[in-house]
Amino acid sequence: MKAVLDIRRGAPGETPHNQTFDVPFEPGQSILDGLRALRRDVDPSLAFRFACINANACKECMMLIDGKVDYACTVRLKEGVTTLAPLPKKALVRDLVTEIAPPDERLHLKS
Amino acid sequence: MHLETDVLVIGAGGAGMYAAIEASRAGASVILADRSLIGRGGATVMAQMTVAAALGDREPDSWEYHLSDTLAAGRGLCDETLAAMVCEEGPGRIREMDAWKVGWARDGEHIAQVHAPGHDRARCVYVEVLSTGPAVSKTLRTQLNLVSGVRRIGDLAIVDIVVEDGRACGAVAIHIPTSEIVTIAATSVIIATGGLTRLYRRNSASSNMGGDGYALALRAGAPLIDMEFVQFFPIGHLAPRLVGMDPIMWDPFRYKLGGKLLNSEMHEFETDYARSDQRSDGNYVLTRDLATYAISKEVEAGRGSPAGGAYLSFQHVPEDVIRKSFGPVVDRLAANGIDLATQLVEVAPIAHYHMGGVQVNAQLETNIEGLYACGEAIGGANGANRLSGNAITEAFVFGARAGVNAAERAKRARTRWSDAAAKPAVALLRSAEKRDTPNPAHLVADLQALMADKVGPFRTQQKLGEAIAALDDMTKAIGDQPWSSAEPFDTVLLDWLDLRNMLLVAKSVAVPALARTESRGAHQRDDFPGLDDSWTLNQTIALAGDRLDLAKRVPSSRKVPV
Numbered sequence: 013m014k015a016v017l018d019i020r021r022g023a024p025g026e027t028p029h030n031q032t033f034d035v036p037f038e039p040g041q042s043i044l045d046g047l048r049a050l051r052r053d054v055d056p057s058l059a060f061r062f063a064c065i066n067a068n069a070c071k072e073c074m075m076l077i078d079g080k081v082d083y084a085c086t087v088r089l090k091e092g093v094t095t096l097a098p099l100p101k102k103a104l105v106r107d108l109v110t111e112i113a114p115p116d117e118r119l120h121l122k123s
Numbered sequence: 124m125h126l127e128t129d130v131l132v133i134g135a136g137g138a139g140m141y142a143a144i145e146a147s148r149a150g151a152s153v154i155l156a157d158r159s160l161i162g163r164g165g166a167t168v169m170a171q172m173t174v175a176a177a178l179g180d181r182e183p184d185s186w187e188y189h190l191s192d193t194l195a196a197g198r199g200l201c202d203e204t205l206a207a208m209v210c211e212e213g214p215g216r217i218r219e220m221d222a223w224k225v226g227w228a229r230d231g232e233h234i235a236q237v238h239a240p241g242h243d244r245a246r247c248v249y250v251e252v253l254s255t256g257p258a259v260s261k262t263l264r265t266q267l268n269l270v271s272g273v274r275r276i277g278d279l280a281i282v283d284i285v286v287e288d289g290r291a292c293g294a295v296a297i298h299i300p301t302s303e304i305v306t307i308a309a310t311s312v313i314i315a316t317g318g319l320t321r322l323y324r325r326n327s328a329s330s331n332m333g334g335d336g337y338a339l340a341l342r343a344g345a346p347l348i349d350m351e352f353v354q355f356f357p358i359g360h361l362a363p364r365l366v367g368m369d370p371i372m373w374d375p376f377r378y379k380l381g382g383k384l385l386n387s388e389m390h391e392f393e394t395d396y397a398r399s400d401q402r403s404d405g406n407y408v409l410t411r412d413l414a415t416y417a418i419s420k421e422v423e424a425g426r427g428s429p430a431g432g433a434y435l436s437f438q439h440v441p442e443d444v445i446r447k448s449f450g451p452v453v454d455r456l457a458a459n460g461i462d463l464a465t466q467l468v469e470v471a472p473i474a475h476y477h478m479g480g481v482q483v484n485a486q487l488e489t490n491i492e493g494l495y496a497c498g499e500a501i502g503g504a505n506g507a508n509r510l511s512g513n514a515i516t517e518a519f520v521f522g523a524r525a526g527v528n529a530a531e532r533a534k535r536a537r538t539r540w541s542d543a544a545a546k547p548a549v550a551l552l553r554s555a556e557k558r559d560t561p562n563p564a565h566l567v568a569d570l571q572a573l574m575a576d577k578v579g580p581f582r583t584q585q586k587l588g589e590a591i592a593a594l595d596d597m598t599k600a601i602g603d604q605p606w607s608s609a610e611p612f613d614t615v616l617l618d619w620l621d622l623r624n625m626l627l628v629a630k631s632v633a634v635p636a637l638a639r640t641e642s643r644g645a646h647q648r649d650d651f652p653g654l655d656d657s658w659t660l661n662q663t664i665a666l667a668g669d670r671l672d673l674a675k676r677v678p679s680s681r682k683v684p685v
């Protein structure tokens with residue numbers, strides 16, 4: 013089976029652009045599985061956050077999936093197009109990564 | 124940017140958070156840095172099962188019984204002082220966590236304790252349902268907020284420890300969201316970076332468990348110990364793809380409900396491997412090592428399941444019994460399209476925990492003054508194999524101890540931060556060149572495949588030799604100049620830095636594995652089956668220039684205070 017990931021990319025100050033990738037998959041695999049395969053096989057510069065991969069414990073992989081805030085590690089890949097974008101209400105870092113750490117756990121503290 | 128602190132704690136899992144809390148209580152200023160978010164990046168938050176401590180509330184128990192089980196599992200190689208520390212101080216930490224409202228499950232008025240494999244009695248506490256890790260992490264995060272003087276910094280990856288005149292004086296780090304180089308001056312530095320199981324293709328690791336701390340220690344001049352002992356968990360989930368659940372989730376199922384392991388001929392093969400001299404662990408036919416052996420041998424003989432493991436079946440268990448024991452989990456399985464009453468799942472051994480690690484003394488200090496280590500990052504307490512439930516306990520106990528000792532040292536000693544000593548690491552980061560071929564993320568996958576195929580649970584001289592040669596080639600291929608993609612969240616640079624560490628750490632596993640010509644605990648040599656008494660020795664490994672040097676020592680026995 014083949015999924016198409018339509019991914020919003022770019023860093024702050026750049027005009028965001030969308031890039032689409034074909035991702036072969038097996039039923040049951042997650043969006044995160046697809047993103048990791050993309051980095052490994054196509055574009056290692058693609059940025060997204062994750063830590064625990066399976067357990068849904070770290071809660072780092074949140075993004076906008078088909079317009080809805082969700083975890084990339086629990087939403088499954090599907091045939092056809094899935095759009096991915098960074099969280100809208102958080103400061104953009106790059107591609108799908110946003111600043112999600114609590115404000116007092118960042119290097120640059122707002123004074 | 125340059126920061127200063129009394130104590131720098133690297134890694135915010137159970138060990139690092141406990142260390143930060145205790146160092147702060149002892150009056151030190153603390154920076155707690157994690158390459159991921161605080162309390163989320165490592166194994167602690169993922170743990171689902173139990174934590175061992177001889178509380179003795181429900182039935183009589185003593186830390187000495189716990190110690191004798193721990194030493195038995197370690198097959199003669201435990202550092203007895205460290206093992207005793209875990210067992211003796213574990214109950215106090217478990218009660219402290221209870222007072223901090225972690226929510227240990229209750230059995231009437233007592234904290235509930237279950238009997239986990241390898242323990243001689245019901246000794247293991249837990250948080251319902253399969254929530255031990257998240258509860259522990261949340262509780263420690265809350266305590267961190269309550270103590271003053273701990274500066275928590277997420278997204279900060281420590282790249283190297285700075286050592287001047289044989290003393291640790293801080294670290295060089297990269298701030299991931301901006302790629303800014305950060306130097307941190309510290310009187311005491313604590314490595315609390317967790318384990319290395321990401322080195323293997325099939326693992327229970329998070330993305331941050333490539334073994335950074337071992338590489339940091341080696342490059343700082345501190346030796347590692349028992350690195351050949353990587354624990355494989357026999358029945359990691361393999362197929363069908365399960366999301367939102369940890370791959371080690373089948374253990375409690377199997378333990379409570381007695382799941383059957385079947386090969387492709389639907390034959391229940393476990394009994395074929397049961398040895399008369401082997402102590403059965405409670406409801407299991409085989410111990411973890413033997414189950415790993417049995418599954419691997421069935422696969423080798425061409426009787427594996429389609430995905431390359433064994434089938435696990437609960438079809439003999441009535442549906443209502445399954446639901447009664449694991450209701451909420453049954454629903455999550457249903458969401459994954461799995462019905463245990465009618466379906467088999469596939470399981471295989473996966474890398475799960477590392478017994479080896481940074482060598483420390485009873486103060487949790489390495490041979491580099493001011494450099495401490497704790498948690499899964501240290502070696503010694505578990506010898507050749509770990510008892511289930513001991514890992515979280517050791518994270519608490521060693522974390523707390525390291526925190527206090529590091530703070531005490533900070534009161535006595537003065538930092539001598541050295542720009543000159545920090546220069547090589549800073550220059551390394553500055554020298555990064557834009558480049559992404561070969562794809563470094565692919566190289567990580569290649570490394571994981573190599574380790575699984577050649578340095579897995581069953582080893583031979585030939586496979587280990589091939590692994591070491593391939594690791595040397597890969598190390599040459601990545602060179603000494605980092606690769607980079609883009610300024611903020613530079614994934615290519617992070618992969619390159621991971622490879623730099625993972626390749627060194629992988630070699631520090633393969634080299635002692637090749638030297639140990641016997642089979643013991645988690646280190647099994649097909650060409651040297653059976654335990655050899657003359658190998659009742661620990662191996663240590665240290666970096667000398669580009670060379671890894673091995674040494675042997677007699678396992679440290681306990682100094683009983685007079």
Ligand SMILES: Cc1cc2nc3c(=O)[nH]c(=O)nc-3n(C[C@H](O)[C@H](O)[C@H](O)COP(=O)(O)OP(=O)(O)OC[C@H]3O[C@@H](n4cnc5c(N)ncnc54)[C@H](O)[C@@H]3O)c2cc1C
Pocket residue numbers: 133134135136137138139156157158159162163164165166167168169170171172173174175255279280281282315316317318327328329331332335336369371475476497498499500511512513514515516518
């Ligand atoms: C899925 C799973 C289930 C488990 N279940 C159990 C169980 O039921 N009972 C039990 O006793 N044990 C269990 N274990 C083992 C136990 O969880 C771990 O041994 C223990 O939590 C380790 O704690 P730690 O603080 O040493 O390391 P971790 O919790 O792994 O924390 C290490 C931290 O260091 C950070 N870090 C790493 N490198 C760097 C760097 N270079 N710079 C900055 N930060 C860095 C990581 O991001 C991470 O946050 C389990 C392990 C796993 C993986």
Ligand code: FES
Pocket residue numbers: 044062063064065066067068069070071072073074083084085086
């Ligand atoms: S990767 Fe951890 S919650 Fe999704």
